[in-house]
Structure formats: structure tokens, C-alpha cells
Amino acid sequence: MRATVKDVARRAGVSPKTVSNVMNGIIPVSGATRTKVEQAILELDYVPNLSARGLRNGRSGVIALALPDLGTPYSAEIAHHIVEVAHEQGWIVQIEETGSDPQREHELMVRARSNLIDGLILNPVVLDESAVQVGVALPPVVLLGEVPQKLADRVFVDSFAAARDMTLALAQPGRRRIAVLGTTQGRGSAAAIQRTQGYEEALEILGIERDESLLIPCEKWMPQTAADALTAYLESHPLPEALFCFTDSMAIGALSVLWKRGLRIPEDIAVAGFDDIADGRYAVPSLTTVSFDKRAIASEALRLLTERMADRGHEQRVVSVDYAIVERDSSRA
Amino acid sequence: MRATVKDVARRAGVSPKTVSNVMNGIIPVSGATRTKVEQAILELDYVPNLSARGLRNGRSGVIALALPDLGTPYSAEIAHHIVEVAHEQGWIVQIEETGSDPQREHELMVRARSNLIDGLILNPVVLDESAVQVGVALPPVVLLGEVPQKLADRVFVDSFAAARDMTLALAQPGRRRIAVLGTTQGRGSAAAIQRTQGYEEALEILGIERDESLLIPCEKWMPQTAADALTAYLESHPLPEALFCFTDSMAIGALSVLWKRGLRIPEDIAVAGFDDIADGRYAVPSLTTVSFDKRAIASEALRLLTERMADRGHEQRVVSVDYAIVERDSSRA
DNA sequence: CAATCAACTGAGAGCGCTAACAATCGCCCT
DNA sequence: AGGGCGATTGTTAGCGCTCTCAGTTGATTG
Numbered sequence: 001m002r003a004t005v006k007d008v009a010r011r012a013g014v015s016p017k018t019v020s021n022v023m024n025g026i027i028p029v030s031g032a033t034r035t036k037v038e039q040a041i042l043e044l045d046y047v048p049n050l051s052a053r054g055l056r057n058g059r060s061g062v063i064a065l066a067l068p069d070l071g072t073p074y075s076a077e078i079a080h081h082i083v084e085v086a087h088e089q090g091w092i093v094q095i096e097e098t099g100s101d102p103q104r105e106h107e108l109m110v111r112a113r114s115n116l117i118d119g120l121i122l123n124p125v126v127l128d129e130s131a132v133q134v135g136v137a138l139p140p141v142v143l144l145g146e147v148p149q150k151l152a153d154r155v156f157v158d159s160f161a162a163a164r165d166m167t168l169a170l171a172q173p174g175r176r177r178i179a180v181l182g183t184t185q186g187r188g189s190a191a192a193i194q195r196t197q198g199y200e201e202a203l204e205i206l207g208i209e210r211d212e213s214l215l216i217p218c219e220k221w222m223p224q225t226a227a228d229a230l231t232a233y234l235e236s237h238p239l240p241e242a243l244f245c246f247t248d249s250m251a252i253g254a255l256s257v258l259w260k261r262g263l264r265i266p267e268d269i270a271v272a273g274f275d276d277i278a279d280g281r282y283a284v285p286s287l288t289t290v291s292f293d294k295r296a297i298a299s300e301a302l303r304l305l306t307e308r309m310a311d312r313g314h315e316q317r318v319v320s321v322d323y324a325i326v327e328r329d330s331s332r333a
Numbered sequence: 334m335r336a337t338v339k340d341v342a343r344r345a346g347v348s349p350k351t352v353s354n355v356m357n358g359i360i361p362v363s364g365a366t367r368t369k370v371e372q373a374i375l376e377l378d379y380v381p382n383l384s385a386r387g388l389r390n391g392r393s394g395v396i397a398l399a400l401p402d403l404g405t406p407y408s409a410e411i412a413h414h415i416v417e418v419a420h421e422q423g424w425i426v427q428i429e430e431t432g433s434d435p436q437r438e439h440e441l442m443v444r445a446r447s448n449l450i451d452g453l454i455l456n457p458v459v460l461d462e463s464a465v466q467v468g469v470a471l472p473p474v475v476l477l478g479e480v481p482q483k484l485a486d487r488v489f490v491d492s493f494a495a496a497r498d499m500t501l502a503l504a505q506p507g508r509r510r511i512a513v514l515g516t517t518q519g520r521g522s523a524a525a526i527q528r529t530q531g532y533e534e535a536l537e538i539l540g541i542e543r544d545e546s547l548l549i550p551c552e553k554w555m556p557q558t559a560a561d562a563l564t565a566y567l568e569s570h571p572l573p574e575a576l577f578c579f580t581d582s583m584a585i586g587a588l589s590v591l592w593k594r595g596l597r598i599p600e601d602i603a604v605a606g607f608d609d610i611a612d613g614r615y616a617v618p619s620l621t622t623v624s625f626d627k628r629a630i631a632s633e634a635l636r637l638l639t640e641r642m643a644d645r646g647h648e649q650r651v652v653s654v655d656y657a658i659v660e661r662d663s664s665r666a
Numbered sequence: 667c668a669a670t671c672a673a674c675t676g677a678g679a680g681c682g683c684t685a686a687c688a689a690t691c692g693c694c695c696t
Numbered sequence: 697a698g699g700g701c702g703a704t705t706g707t708t709a710g711c712g713c714t715c716t717c718a719g720t721t722g723a724t725t726g
Contacts, residue, residue, distance in 0.1 A: 004682055015706045020684055030704065050449040051387035052682035055711050060384060062427070062449070070416055071611070076409030083403060083428050092449070094395070095416050095428045116383040116395070116425070116449075223615045256615040278404070282556045282589040284617040337712055348676045353714055363674070385712035388681050 003044035012040035023048060059118050063305065066096040066108050066122045072222065072249060073277040075123070078144070081298035082121060089302065098125070109138055119305045125189050140308040142301045146190040153304040154318045155297050159191050159274075162290045162323045163198025164205075166244055166272055169288075169325050171206050173333035175241040175270060178203075179214040181230060181254060182221055182246030195246050195274070214240060221246060223253030230257045239269055242331070248273035248280040251287055255330070259284070270331040285329035292323040336377035345373035356381060392451050396638065399429040399441050399455045405555065405582060406610040408456070411477070414631035415454060422635065431458070442471055452638045458522050473641040475634045479523040486637040487651045488630050492524050492607075495623045495656045496531025497538075499577055499605055502621075502658045504539050506666035508574040508603060511536075512547040514563060514587060515554055515579030528579050528607070547573060554579060556586030563590045572602055575664070581606035581613040584620055588663070592617075603664040618662035625656040 005016040012019065014033060021027040022037040029037070040046070054060035065082055067075040079095065086093045094117065098104045105124045123144040141152040146159050170178050180199050184192040196215070203210055218229040226245065230253070243258075245251035251273030258265060265271055265285055272288040273280055280287035300319045308314070338349040345352065347366060354360045355370040362370075373379070387393035398415050400408040412428065419426045427450065431437045438457045456477040474485040479492050503511050513532050517525040529548070536543055551562040559578065563586070576591075578584035584606030591598060598604055598618055606613055609624035633652045641647070 005684090006682080016682090017684070017707080018705060021705085024684080027705095028703070033705080049388070049682050051384050051393060052711090053684080054384035054449075055382070055388050055681090055713085056683045056685080058711080060449070065428075069413065070403075071410050071413035073406060073409065073612070076406065076412075077404050079409075079412075079428070080402065080404035080430070083430050087430070093428050095398075095412070095426050097413070097416050097420070116387075116393070223611065227615070252612065252615045256617060256619070259617045278556065279406070279585065279612050282560070282585045284589060284592045286589070338714090339712080349712090350677085350714070351675060354675085357714080360675095361673070366674085382712050385681090386714075388683085388711090389713045389715080391681075 002049075003046040004049070005046075007044055008037065008040045008046050011044060012036040054116070060092075060116050061090065062092045062094055062117055063119045063121065064094040064096055064108070064117045066098055066105070066120065068098050068123060068125050070095065070097055073279055074247065074249065074275050077277060077294050078123065078297065081295045082301065085295070085298045085302050089306070091302075098122075109141060119309050121301050121305060140305055140312065142305045142308070144297065144301060146194050148190055150316060153308055153316055155300045155304065155321060156318070157290075157292045157297075157321050157323050159194040160198040160201070162274070162292075162325075163195040163244070163246075164202045165198075165323075165325050166274070166288075166290055167199045167202030168205065169327065170242040170244060170270055170272055170331060171202070171208070176206075176208055177211075177214065177240045178208075178242040178244060179216055179240035180244045180246065181216045181226060182218045182250055183215045184219055185217060188219075192246060199244065213237060218246075218250060221250055223249050223256070226250035226253035227257045230254050234261070239263070242270040242272070245271065245273045248275045248277045248287060248289055251289070251330075252279060252283055255283055255285075255287070266329070266331050266333070272331050276326060281328070283330070288328045288331035289326055290323050291326045292321050296321050335382075336379040337382070338379075340377055341370065341373045341379050344377060345369045387449070393425075393449050394423065395425045395427055395450055396452045396454065397427040397429055397441070397450045399431055399438070399453065401431050401456060401458050403428065403430055406612055407580065407582065407608050410610060410627050411456065411630065414628045415634065418628070418631045418635050422639070424635075431455075442474060452642050454634050454638060473638055473645065475638045475641070477630065477634060479527050481523055483649060486641055486649055488633045488637065488654060489651070490623075490625045490630075490654050490656050492527040493531040493534070495607070495625075495658075496528040496577070496579075497535045498531075498656075498658050499607070499621075499623055500532045500535030501538065502660065503575040503577055503603055503605055503664060504535070504541070509539075509541055510544075510547065510573045511541075511575040511577060512549055512573035513577045513579065514549045514559060515551045515583055516548045517552055518550060521552075525579060532577065546570060551579075551583060554583055556582050556589070559583035559586035560590045563587050567594070572596070575603040575605070578604065578606045581608045581610045581620060581622055584622070584663075585612060585616055588616055588618075588620070599662070599664050599666070603666075605664050609659060614661075616663070621661045621664035622659055623656050624659040625654050629654050 005019045008019045009016040014037060018033060019037050021029050022034050065079060067079060069075055070079060083093050096108055117139060119140040121142050124147050143152050143154040146156055167178060182192060183196050200210060216229055216233045218226050243254060245254055251271055255271060258269060263269055274290040276289045276291035280289050304317060338352045341352045342349040347370060351366060352370050354362050355367050396419060398412060400412060402408055403412060416426045429441055450472060452473040454475050457480050476485050476487040479489055500511060515525060516529050533543060549562055549566050551559050576587060578587055584604055588604060591602060596602055605621040607623040609622045613620035613622050637650060
């Protein structure tokens with residue numbers, strides 16, 4: 001049987017409360033007592049029971065991180081940073097996968113109240129306002145990304161502006177037939193909508209007429225689906241001068257297709273992505289992309305979350321993280 | 334204030350125990366009672382307090398997954414599968430990162446006893462037998478990978494045999510100057526040692542003399558370090574006929590270096606990796622690799638863990654997962 | 667019809683911890 | 697010398713849940 005505070009207290013010749021004080025360090029304990037207690041803790045190999053502490057305190061020290069799919073590089077990098085920053089601050093992180101299922105996204109927000117969790121960082125894909133019933137007591141939540149959602153704090157990158165700037169950059173050396181890969185039909189993700197709008201804004205600025213046939217739909221933003229979508233597209237369409245993929249993952253799938261067709265990049269077609277995942281740097285050729293500081297996203301998200309946990313009442317806040325267009329070989333003129 | 338079992342019980346006109354029975358579903362409850370209780374749960378928007386349940390039961394329903402670095406594709410894919418399989422079985426997963434720090438790996442095994450965790454799946458890099466003091470009460474642990482460790486259950490892929498087979502495959506079209514990238518100095522990871530030995534075994538089979546200068550060291554198995562190591566190597570060594578990288582990540586870094594030098598793959602040099610990460614499939618050219626079923630690793634690890642949680646006493650078990658050499662464009666003769 | 671049995675329900679305790687409050691100690695001040 | 701103060705430490709209680717064990721109900725049997 002494992003040692004409890006009582007055992008430690010008995011061995012150290014103090015009361016359980018004193019042991020608790022030593023561990024939590026808020027109420028002062030004299031040096032001698034502290035030493036005795038610490039000695040006893042070591043001798044008994046005592047480890048506090050976090051369930052009991054959580055029950056008593058109403059807080060568990062655990063936050064949940066919900067992402068669409070840990071297997072994708074983007075989610076993985078975000079998870080990495082959040083876990084790291086959270087650990088630095090003494091939080092334990094629980095992982096959930098939503099599989100981009102709005103049902104599951106919603107469920108997580110609601111279920112998260114089961115006390116094992118003090119807060120939730122959620123990267124929703126399709127969660128919309130309606131999904132969150134007002135009146136339901138939500139735990140402190142921070143959303144990640146481009147969600148039209150005013151019920152929770154949020155950290156995001158301005159997809160609209162970034163997509164616009166990337167399109168402008170691709171057009172720089174006189175390219176005019178710029179295609180985008182990753183548009184979605186119907187109720188798409190907020191990111192898809194905003195990136196498409198940013199692209200169209202750029203066309204307007206450039207005085208290029210909108211060409212429906214340059215929008216290449218791709219529902220799932222993964223290499224394979226992107227490769228398939230692009231292959232099908234090239235069967236029946238002429239080659240564009242540039243291809244702006246809405247994520248680096250899709251760009252990597254696209255590069256592989258273009259390369260197999262013997263096309264030269266960027267001479268025959270320039271390619272760009274979005275997210276600046278590590279793989280893009282080592283892609284062949286290295287991938288032009290929209291870059292942003294994922295560590296900053298993580299620490300901002302955690303800051304918002306801890307502040308909200310401390311003060312449930314204050315106003316919703318939205319933080320935007322800067323981005324930069326990083327030109328690499330895949331688009332260098 | 335959140336509703337408790339008591340509130341639900343009062344509203345449903347039953348005792349708290351009955352509510353508990355309805356939720357846990359082991360002790361039978363009549364249909365009518367069940368309906369009443371479920372109704373009350375819905376009305377009160379009741380969510381059980383997992384801390385309290387954990388305290389009472391001594392089990393939390395949470396397992397921890399500790400990986401070196403979530404940001405690397407390999408870890409991310411493993412994490413994805415484990416989280417998915419665990420969720421299917423009703424487990425919650427907590428993530429820890431070790432940063433390949435043996436100190437931290439050891440700490441996790443010991444600290445994991447803090448009751449919020451029922452078990453631990455650990456992917457150690459350098460943990461050795463000595464790191465685990467016998468006599469310390471460990472939680473149920475399953476190790477992932479090539480660890481010379483007899484104190485816990487383990488799931489692994491036979492790195493030695495896989496490296497041997499890959500080397501043989503690379504040598505098939507008459508290649509004899511086969512380099513490996515990823516050897517380590519001194520106390521390296523178990524995987525590094527076994528893969529190197531497998532490679533040397535293959536050379537012996539092939540009757541190729543061991544050539545120290547074909548072992549390219551690379552401590553950290555990441556694209557950047559691999560790229561740097563290979564770049565430095567090529568400054569002072571002739572180009573080998575084939576390059577067997579000990580992970581796909583390193584291979585991707587290597588491909589990028591080779592491509593920048595204008596080398597043709599596989600004509601000038603064949604390249605292979607290990608792990609079959611998703612990116613390898615879309616690398617340019619697609620990457621020959623050692624493939625294995627990561628989902629199987631996940632479910633085997635979880636099976637071992639749950640079985641050990643049920644029966645702390647039984648013998649240590651070691652499960653090996655099959656591998657296959659997958660030849661893609663990067664080595665196709 | 668009573669005895670027996672199974673199926674279900676209820677009362678009470680306590681898991682390990684810490685907040686609130688009470689008690690004690692040493693020491694300084696008047 | 698006595699009172700009082702701040703600094704420490706002890707006592708009590710209860711967080712929400714589910715286990716034990718006893719009690720109740722309704723159905724089945726002799």
C-alpha cells in the first residue's frame with residue numbers, strides 16, 4: 001500500500017496539515033519541521049494522490065488539448081509546443097483527437113467539465129457558433145484558429161491577409177494564372193473560406209479576373225487527397241503558372257505529383273504552402289510558405305487559458321499571431 | 334454549482350448508489366429506475382466528477398504516453414495511433430515529452446504513481462537497465478522500441494533484422510559502397526546500435542569488407558542534423574553508391590542535401606530510410622524504407638498495458654511487430 | 667398460503683487531501 | 697510579571713463518489 005499524508009505525518013511527528021503545508025508552500029513552515037517532513041517523504045517514497053487533491057481543491061492541474069489529428073505534421077507541431085509550454089508552467093496535458101468531427105468537437109467542450117480538466121485548448125475545424133449552446137456551463141476554453149466563434153477566447157493567424165499576401169508574392173514575377181488548392185464545397189472550414197477570400201482579394205488588387213477553373217477543391221487537407229485532386233485536375237486543365245496550396249501538407253502532395261510528371265519547379269510552375277511545417281524546409285525543392293511562430297501560439301493560448309481560469313468573468317479576448325511570407329526554392333523566380 | 338450524484342438521486346427519487354449503478358452498469362437496475370435516473374441526469378446536466386471517482390476507485394482511467402518529441406513525424410504518428418486506440422477502449426491519454434533525456438524518462442516512470450495515471454507507455458531513447466532501481470514500486474509500464482530492458486513489458490520492431498534486410502536490398506543491384514547515416518558515438522540509443530549491427534551483418538553476408546569511413550555519425554535523428562552531417566561528410570569523402578539512413582526523417586534531410594548538389598537519385602546514389610512516415614511517401618523521389626504497422630504497435634502496447642493493470646504479477650512480456658522492406662523510387666534500380 | 671429466492675435499493679462509511687478555524691508557542695511590550 | 701501579538705501547528709470536516717452490507721420488494725415454489 002502506498003504511503004499517505006497521514007503516514008508521512010506520523011513518521012515526521014507532525015500533523016497531516018503540516019505535511020500539506022510543506023508540499024504546497026503557501027503557509028510558512030519552520031525550517032526544522034520542513035526538514036523532518038521532507039525526510040519522511042523521502043523515506044516513505046511518498047507521492048501525493050492527485051485525485052484526492054483534485055477532489056479537495058476542485059482543480060486538477062490538467063488541461064486538455066484537442067486537435068483534429070495528431071498524425072498530421074501541423075497538429076503535431078502545435079501539440080509539441082503546447083505540451084512544452086504547459087509543462088514549463090506545471091500543467092499536465094491530456095490529448096484528445098476530434099477527427100474534424102463537429103459532433104466530437106462540441107462534445108469535448110461540454111464533457112470537459114468532468115473535473116479532471118481545468119481547461120481546454122481546442123483546434124476546431126468546423127465548429128460553428130450554433131454548436132455551442134448558450135447557457136451550457138463551459139469550462140475555460142481557448143480556441144485555436146480561424147473560427148467564427150465569439151463564445152470563447154481565441155488565438156489565430158490572419159488567414160485572409162496571409163493568403164492575400166502569398167498570392168501577391170506568387171504574382172510578383174509576372175505570374176497571372178495562379179491556382180489555389182484546398183477550396184471546399186458548402187460548409188467548409190473557416191480557414192478554407194478565409195484563405196479563398198484572401199486569394200480573391202489579391203486577384204482584385206492585381207486586376208486579374210477571377211477564374212473559377214483555377215479553384216481546385218480538396219476537402220481533406222492531406223498529401224494524398226491533395227495529390228489525387230491535383231492529378232485529376234491536370235487531366236482536364238492546362239497547367240497554371242503558380243499553385244498556392246492552403247497547407248504545406250497539401251503542397252507536399254502536390255510537389256510529388258508535379259515531379260512525377262517531370263515538371264520543373266518553379267520554372268514550369270511555382271508552388272507555395274501555408275503553415276511552415278518542418279517538412280517544407282526539406283521538401284524538394286524547399287517550400288515557399290506562410291510562416292508563423294507556433295511557440296507563440298502555444299504560449300498565447302496558455303496565457304489566455306490560465307487568465308480565464310483565474311477569472312471566469314472577464315470579456316472574451318482574441319489574440320492574433322503575426323505571419324510572414326517565406327520564399328524558398330519552390331517559388332523563387 | 335455543479336450537480337452531484339446526490340442531486341440526481343433526489344430528483345430521480347432514488348438513492349445515490351442507484352445512480353452510481355445506472356452509470357457503471359455492472360449491478361443490474363430495472364428499466365423504469367434506469368429511465369428515471371437517466372432523465373434526471375439529462376435535466377440536471379450532470380457530469381460525474383472523475384477526481385472523486387478516481388479517489389474512490391483507486392483508478393483514474395488515464396494512461397500516460399511519453400515520447401521523446403511530439404514534433405517529430407514518427408512520434409506524432411505513434412501518438413496518433415495510441416490516442417485513437419486508447420480512446421476506442423475508453424482510456425484518456427496524457428502526453429509527456431522526454432526530450433530524449435534519460436533523467437526525465439526515469440522520473441516519469443517513478444512519478445507516474447501519482448494516481449492520476451493507471452499506466453504508462455514510454456518510448457525511451459537512452460533509458461538503460463540501471464536507470465530503473467529495482468524495488469521502486471513502478472506503475473504498470475509498457476516500453477516502446479529497442480530497449481535492453483527486462484523490467485517492463487515491451488513492444489518493438491526487430492531493428493537488427495530490418496537493418497540487415499534493408500542493407501541487403503540496397504546491395505541487390507550490385508551496389509557495394511553502402512553508407513549508413515545515424516550512427517552514434519559512445520552510449521548511443523539501442524536502436525542506433527542494433528541498426529548498425531544489422532548493417533554490418535549484411536556486409537558480412539555479402540562478403541563486403543567493413544569500411545569505417547562509410548559510417549556517418551549523426552547524434553540527433555532529425556532532418557537538419559542529418560543534412561548537416563551529410564554535407565560535412567561529402568566535403569571529405571567520395572559519394573557512396575547507397576545511403577541507408579536510420580530514420581526517414583534523416584533520409585528526408587539527406588535527400589534535400591543530395592538534390593541541392595544536383596545528384597540524381599537513385600542513379601547517382603540510392604537512399605533509404607526507416608519508419609515509413611507519411612512524408613516519405615511524398616518525398617521526391619518517394620522514399621524506400623522499413624515499414625511496420627504502427628497501429629499494431631499501438632494496440633499491442635495497449636493490450637500489454639491493460640493486461641498488466643489487471644494482473645500486476647505475471648511475467649514480463651515482449652512482443653515484436655513485423656516489418657517489411659518497401660522499395661520506392663529512391664532506390665529502385 | 668407461507669417460505670424461499672432472486673433482484674434490486676438504501677444507509678453509511680471512507681478513499682486522501684486541504685480549507686477553515688482553533689490552539690499553542692515564544693517573545694516583546696508596558 | 698502579565699497580556700498580547702505573530703508565527704506555527706493541530707483539529708475537524710467534508711469534497712463526490714462507490715463499496716459493503718443490510719434491507720426491501722416481487723416472483724417462484726412446495
